[in-house]
Amino acid sequence: MLTTFGFRNLAEKAIMRCQKLASLSEDAGGTRRTFLSAPVHDCHREVSSWMKALGMTVSVDAVGNLRGFYPGTSSGVPRILVGSHLDTVPNAGAFDGILGVVLAVGLVESLDGQKLPFGIEVIGFSEEEGVRFGVPFIGSRALVGRVDEELLGRKDEHGVSVRKAIQDFGLNPNEISKAALSADVLGHIEFHIEQGPVLETLGQPLGVVEAIVGQNRMEFAFSGQVNHAGTTPMNSRHDALAAAAEWIVAVERLAQRTKGLVATVGFIEAKPGAANVIAGEARATLDIRHASDRARTEAMDELIRQGESIAARRGVTLKARTLLAQRAVVMDPFLREQVKHAIQKAGCEPHRMASGAGHDAMILAEKIPAAIIFLRTPGGVSHDPSESVHLDDVAKALECGFHLLTQLATSQEFLGRTCRA
Ligand code: HGY
Ligand code: MN
Ligand code: MN
Numbered sequence: 044m045l046t047t048f049g050f051r052n053l054a055e056k057a058i059m060r061c062q063k064l065a066s067l068s069e070d071a072g073g074t075r076r077t078f079l080s081a082p083v084h085d086c087h088r089e090v091s092s093w094m095k096a097l098g099m100t101v102s103v104d105a106v107g108n109l110r111g112f113y114p115g116t117s118s119g120v121p122r123i124l125v126g127s128h129l130d131t132v133p134n135a136g137a138f139d140g141i142l143g144v145v146l147a148v149g150l151v152e153s154l155d156g157q158k159l160p161f162g163i164e165v166i167g168f169s170e171e172e173g174v175r176f177g178v179p180f181i182g183s184r185a186l187v188g189r190v191d192e193e194l195l196g197r198k199d200e201h202g203v204s205v206r207k208a209i210q211d212f213g214l215n216p217n218e219i220s221k222a223a224l225s226a227d228v229l230g231h232i233e234f235h236i237e238q239g240p241v242l243e244t245l246g247q248p249l250g251v252v253e254a255i256v257g258q259n260r261m262e263f264a265f266s267g268q269v270n271h272a273g274t275t276p277m278n279s280r281h282d283a284l285a286a287a288a289e290w291i292v293a294v295e296r297l298a299q300r301t302k303g304l305v306a307t308v309g310f311i312e313a314k315p316g317a318a319n320v321i322a323g324e325a326r327a328t329l330d331i332r333h334a335s336d337r338a339r340t341e342a343m344d345e346l347i348r349q350g351e352s353i354a355a356r357r358g359v360t361l362k363a364r365t366l367l368a369q370r371a372v373v374m375d376p377f378l379r380e381q382v383k384h385a386i387q388k389a390g391c392e393p394h395r396m397a398s399g400a401g402h403d404a405m406i407l408a409e410k411i412p413a414a415i416i417f418l419r420t421p422g423g424v425s426h427d428p429s430e431s432v433h434l435d436d437v438a439k440a441l442e443c444g445f446h447l448l449t450q451l452a453t454s455q456e457f458l459g460r461t462c463r464a
Contacts, residue, residue: 044445045153047438053149054437060145064089064129065137073134073428078170078181078205079107079212086129090167093148098156099165104222105214106185107169109144113151115162121458122162123451124231124411125150125444128171128182128403136430138236140171142418146234146437150444159452161229168403173260175199175208177328178366183403185222187410229460230378230412232447233404234440236432237396240423247394248436249443250417251382255398255405257336257371259343261329263290263350267359269315269323281358284313284322289357291327293349297342298331304342305399306331334397336370372405375412377456382414385447389439400425412460416443 045053067082067089069075076082087109091101094111101111109129115122127143147165173179176197184190195206195216209216242250267283291308298306307330313322329346333339347363354361379395386393396417404413418440421431451457 045155045442047442050153050438050442050445051434053153053441054434057142057145057149057437057441058432058434060093061137061141064141064145065135070133074131074137075133075135076129076131077172077175078130079208079214080175083107083129083169083212086167090129090144090148094165097148097151099151103214104185105216105218106182106190106209106222107212107214108182108185108222109167109169111148111165113154113163113165114158116158116160120161121227121229122164122225123229124164124166124407125233126164126166126168126403127233127235128168130168130170130172130174132172132174132426134428136425136427138430138432139238139425140168140235142236142432142437143234146440146444149441150448153441153445154448159448160458161452163448164228171401171403173367176205177262178260179401180403180406181205183406185219186224187406188220188223189406190219224407224410228411229457230375230414231404231407232378232444233402233413233415234444235400235402235415235417236425236430237398237417237420238400238425239420241396242394242417242419243421243423245394247392248419248433248439249386249389249391250394250396251379251386252374252398252404252415252417253379253395254334254371254373255400255402255415256332256334257339258330258332258367258369258401259339259365260367261331261343262364262366263287263327263329264362264364265290265325265327265354265359266362267323267325267357268321270321272319272321275321280321282321283325283359286354286357286359286361287311287313287325287327289353290346290350293353294329294346297345297349301338301342303335304331304333304338306342306346332399334371369401369405372408374404374408374414378412378414381447381450381454381457382416382443385443385450386416388446389443391439391443416440
């Protein structure tokens with residue numbers, strides 16, 4: 044087993060690798076790497092080179108997931124997945140998602156050629172954030188058979204469909220079914236930054252995720268009447284943007300007074316978008332989350348009702364469209380327990396917590412046991428270039444991961460599980 048110094052060296056390499064990958068971007072002045080955009084080719088090349096140097100076999104599946112396999116003691120043994128997503132939000136930090144892929148490679152390296160009674164498939168999901176097409180988890184959805192014609196037909200802001208984006212990247216959308224989980228998968232482990240303030244407030248480096256909150260992603264389209272900004276009296280306007288603005292304040296008010304609810308309007312677009320024209324159209328997004336599915340859907344219904352009443356009062360119409368309805372997901376109890384022990388063996392206090400952020404593990408958990416290990420997020424800031432990690436925490440995460448692999452390798456309960464994929 045590596046010494047603490049050894050894990051620290053691996054951690055330094057992991058942080059450098061994340062920072063290198065952050066430079067592979069669609070934008071000159073910041074990190075943006077969306078679903079199958081050009082820099083993803085460079086990202087695949089870079090991560091593949093690290094995997095191949097460890098003797099892993101590397102492939103890219105039909106939705107652009109990067110998959111590296113480190114074999115177990117024999118060809119007949121099962122496998123585990125370890126990984127996270129390669130894509131980012133616009134103007135992203137350097138660690139959201141990608142740290143989970145880089146740490147997975149680092150864990151294989153920490154084995155130093157040792158083989159386990161299971162193979163390790165390191166996976167870099169092609170799309171978790173939902174930036175390019177408005178719906179998240181395209182990569183992990185392919186593993187559980189949830190990429191359907193509706194999703195393949197969704198278009199980005201340039202009118203390019205998911206199907207065309209896959210073809211433009213040099214992949215074959217007719218082979219998506221081959222991306223499905225293989226029948227020998229015992230479970231999925233995801234390392235991810237917390238992206239919030241909890242671990243930092245507690246002074247803890249690592250956390251055990253017990254559950255991931257459910258989320259809806261929606262589009263609210265207000266349609267009013269375009270008119271002249273100078274000649275139209277205030278009492279005869281049907282201003283779509285003003286209606287949307289009133290509704291956005293109502294969204295914030297409901298979330299502020301509902302315990303455990305977060306609701307965000309992250310994007311709004313007005314048409315025709317001229318300073319001297321009353322907006323006829325206003326399109327806003329809604330991201331709404333709660334640990335309880337019932338509370339989340341009740342809040343969503345209330346926001347649709349409030350939107351409709353605001354629109355009616357203003358002589359504006361509203362169309363609300365659901366882009367994602369993802370229920371809350373509990374992480375696998377056995378793996379959670381194993382993670383807890385591994386964190387303790389790494390000399391840390393295993394803080395149990397929920398995840399307010401969505402993760403690929405919530406999609407895979409539909410089919411296989413899944414667990415997430417959180418790393419402390421300094422300042423609690425994420426989805427921003429100031430997102431960071433502590434070197435010691437990354438070293439602790441690798442040490443925890445090594446203990447976890449060792450525990451699973453000697454657990455008859457785990458190895459004896461029938462794969463559910
Ligand atoms: O938005 C999220 O929950 C995550 O960052 N994709
Ligand atoms: Mn993420
Ligand atoms: Mn994210």
